[in-house]
Amino acid sequence: DARVTQTPRHKVTEMGQEVTMRCQPILGHNTVFWYRQTMMQGLELLAYFRNRAPLDDSGMPKDRFSAEMPDATLATLKIQPSEPRDSAVYFCASGSLDRTQYFGPGTRLTVL
């Protein structure tokens, strides 16, 4: 049963701390996406990769957010320093040629 996995599922941290979220895409998928879900904005695309190369990170606040894909089985989203307004649920999704994306369970981030 192929699934996207994300860790941690929940993270509570204090303002100013570094936060790292991890994602394991479905084996064989060549695109990976990071989304943020907020009440006001719905699902916002933060960044995405194809074949591990970053293609678009225009949705990310670049001064504090960074996304990487060190290998085909791991994508990371880092926030440094974190702020209370970053509190949200962060989803990773992976996809292949047919443009359908499959989502992980999300990381619920709370920044105090």
Next chain:
Amino acid sequence: DQQVKQNSPSLSVQEGRISILNCDYTNSMFDYFLWYKKYPAEGPTFLISISSIKDKNEDGRFTVFLNKSAKHLSLHIVPSQPGDSAVYFCAASAWNRDDKIIFGKGTRLHILP
């Protein structure tokens, strides 16, 4: 500028009846449309999709209809079941936008006993 719009934030339907969720889009370059279902504390789950070369796609109780001239699609669930209570996201993709999907803000469906 919202390219994919779900104008009903919520919808209540009696169990056993038909649920119809609607979605409008503005970008005529969209050629692939998807519906996702989301339960609380879980990620969105892919439900059904349709290519712009079709006007209907069916999968069990779920049917998606596409009206390209009106830039409108709808998801029909027949018959509605309690487990269908969730948030439904409409999404669209354009062939010239790489692999990106644009999501609507979702419609919360309540199935009433």
